[in-house]
Amino acid sequence: MDSERTGTAKFFRENWPMLITIIGAIFTLGSIWANFNYQQTYIESIDTRLTKKIKVIYENKRDIGKLKEHHEYEKGYNIGYEKARKEFENKK
Secondary structure, three states: HHHHHHHHHHHHHHHHHHHHHHHHHHHHHHHHHHHHHHHHHHHHHHHHHHHHHHHHHHHHHHHHHHHHHHHHHHHHHHHHHHHHHHHHHOOO
């Protein structure tokens, strides 16, 4: 049993830089993974906000088209009304 302890102690004594490097690599990988997850969540939130803004833009575009149609209708109606009024006045 003492030989196991001395073998283990000898291993740690001789390879401590490698063990510290492995532990450092594990912590580094953990921080990289956490940063990756943060970036992914951030990108998803930006995508969600952009989707909402695009939807609002399309709705506004549709409403503008309806307003243009209504404006053209009123313009044509007013032109027709003025012609009819002039014709009516000319008949008097």
